């Protein structure tokens with residue numbers, strides 16, 4: 001038996017009131033359509049029907065997914081007819097065709113596989129996934145006669161009595177290919193929305209006394225996204241599921257309701273995620289770290305036993321056991337070796353910070369290479385930009401940078417050197433030297449006694 005999978009993704013998503021095609025809205029950091037692609041990736045052939053802003057949707061297709069263009073979006077039935085008539089589809093050799101909507105990110109592969117299995121077993125004309133939902137508004141209602149499904153009535157065409165029905169259509173089907181191609185052209189748009197409904201095929205199967213299989217699943221796996229409010233519902237449900245699975249793996253969450261984690265993020269056991277923490281992109285947090293509260297980490301790798309509080313990290317590699325924050329901002333290309341401390345109001349960018357080095361407060365380190373055990377004191381910065389170009393600062397091991405120092409790059413501070421507070425360093429400082437650039441201090445004796453009081457001026 002060969003099975004082809006199809007995602008319907010041509011619609012504009014009018015009810016989203018957004019320029020972005022609906023299936024590209026992000027759910028836990030992934031465009032919605034990725035969830036559909038994951039659920040049918042294992043099938044023999046895969047197609048995606050695209051239409052509205054098709055180039056953007058095509059950009060998101062994974063290997064093995066072919067696109068078919070539905071120029072005008074005349075309804076789900078029209079979308080499938082367009083596919084069946086397309087050049088891309090002509091050579092398709094499937095026995096069954098699984099169709100899913102692009103706007104149901106909670107769907108699970110297990111349900112699709114069960115649908116396929118039962119449709120095969122019964123040699124059915126079609127199989128359909130349904131669910132009892134608490135609020136059926138917006139979904140097609142399942143009309144039954146005993147165990148048999150006789151038709152689907154869309155919300156817009158439903159009577160008051162039909163509106164009360166809580167069993168709804170998930171939009172996920174497994175069609176016998178012969179049945180589908182023999183009947184798809186029979187669909188019309190004689191309905192309230194003047195759309196060609198794929199769902200009318202269910203009545204055709206019933207009237208022809210053909211077998212239909214129903215797989216009833218739980219409400220939480222079929223929720224569709226038609227509006228921003230439904231997007232929020234679905235994202236919340238997926239987030240809860242994702243955080244539960246992290247908990248099962250031994251990750252502690254202080255307050256899951258204020259924690260935002262992308263699907264793609266890895267967290268190792270023993271790590272504690274404190275309230276209001278956002279972990280996104282390709283972020284990996286290793287064992288026994290404490291992250292947060294109030295921390296955002298994107299596309300970064302955090303080595304085990306690190307502590308990060310009230311900080312923002314983006315594109316950072318922390319090799320391990322670092323102490324970061326409160327109020328640190330570590331930007332792209334910051335690489336921290338073991339036992340580094342970055343403290344309050346310190347910013348780093350495109351810099352290597354050697355083992356045991358400390359930048360404990362009020363500092364900017366950009367385009368710099370710090371070797372081991374460098375101390376970078378309060379108020380000091382690398383002056384990396386001359387208005388045209390960026391230059392690097394080299395600080396060798398055990399160097400001590402005093403407070404309020406400007407290191408004007410390109411410049412090298414030698415091993416074990418010390419820089420006096422308040423210096424503007426424009427020339428290299430040799431190893432073990434004291435680099436100091438400062439006027440002599442003058443004390444003017446008795447000055448305050450001779451100065452006229454303010455109000456006499």
Ligand code: UD1
Nearest residue numbers: 008009010011073074075076079102139140169170171224
């Ligand atoms: C559809 C079903 C409804 C079901 C619900 C489940 C029909 C007529 N109705 O309604 O019974 O309860 O899904 O979520 O099928 N699309 C196209 N081309 C088109 C129209 C739509 O590709 O011409 C795509 C959309 O991009 C979307 C999917 O098909 O991904 C479903 O379309 P949508 O308009 O959201 O259908 P619903 O009104 O939700």
Ligand code: CA
Nearest residue numbers: 103224225226
């Ligand atoms: Ca929908």
